[in-house]
Amino acid sequence: MAARTALRPDAVLVQAVIAGALSFAHLHDLAAAAGQDGWKAWAYPVSVDLLLVAAWRRLRADRRSRLAWCWFAVALFASLGANVATAGLLDIQHPPAWLRIGVSGWPAIAFLGGTLLAHTTTPTPNAPIPPAPTTPEPEPEIQEPTPPAPEAVEPPAREEAPALPAAAEPADPAPAVPAALVAHARKVADDHQTRTGSAIDTDTLRSRLGVPPQLADAIAAQLT
Numbered sequence: 001m002a003a004r005t006a007l008r009p010d011a012v013l014v015q016a017v018i019a020g021a022l023s024f025a026h027l028h029d030l031a032a033a034a035g036q037d038g039w040k041a042w043a044y045p046v047s048v049d050l051l052l053v054a055a056w057r058r059l060r061a062d063r064r065s066r067l068a069w070c071w072f073a074v075a076l077f078a079s080l081g082a083n084v085a086t087a088g089l090l091d092i093q094h095p096p097a098w099l100r101i102g103v104s105g106w107p108a109i110a111f112l113g114g115t116l117l118a119h120t121t122t123p124t125p126n127a128p129i130p131p132a133p134t135t136p137e138p139e140p141e142i143q144e145p146t147p148p149a150p151e152a153v154e155p156p157a158r159e160e161a162p163a164l165p166a167a168a169e170p171a172d173p174a175p176a177v178p179a180a181l182v183a184h185a186r187k188v189a190d191d192h193q194t195r196t197g198s199a200i201d202t203d204t205l206r207s208r209l210g211v212p213p214q215l216a217d218a219i220a221a222q223l224t
Contacts, residue, residue, distance in 0.1 A: 024049065027048055030044075033099075034103035036103060048079050049079070051075040067117070067120060074113060181211075182222050182223075185209055185223060202216055
């Protein structure tokens with residue numbers, strides 16, 4: 001049953017064979033009338049039909065190809081022109097010069113069209129889009145450890161005068177002065193002498209030591 005189905009004649013195929021045979025014969029007759037005798041007259045229809053088939057196959061792969069449409073039109077014009085020319089519109093016995101030139105130049109035209117169709121790449125449908133080149137990420141810079149900042153050296157605290165004990169009202173006008181206070185007052189006086197170049201007076205000594213006037217006088221008396 002499968003063999004009988006495969007051998008069943010197709011009306012479209014039969015029609016295509018008949019049309020192809022007639023067009024082939026017309027091209028042969030036109031080439032022979034233009035002076036191409038022998039095997040050359042048979043090669044012309046083969047060249048035209050092969051160019052037509054090659055252009056059609058390229059159109060099936062890419063319908064937007066201008067190159068395929070151009071050469072399909074050229075081959076179709078050559079085939080259709082041969083069919084019309086052999087219908088009695090031209091004197092085949094005395095062909096015009098332009099017909100002889102066209103038939104003689106057809107091999108070069110067919111060779112150019114076949115070469116371009118064969119060596120032009122056809123875009124592949126649904127071709128995967130190549131990924132965009134990615135810029136390599138820069139390697140992280142190795143930061144050298146920064147040395148710790150030197151600690152700020154705090155200036156030595158100002159030496160405070162020792163707290164003086166609260167003394168009661170002295171019985172005599174010259175109060176007793178502790179030896180430690182006298183020693184501290186001497187340091188203050190020497191420092192003042194070094195900075196200013198003059199001896200410290202009683203008021204400055206009293207303000208520096210923070211003592212009452214009577215005690216400041218007693219200390220100043222012991223420093224002289």
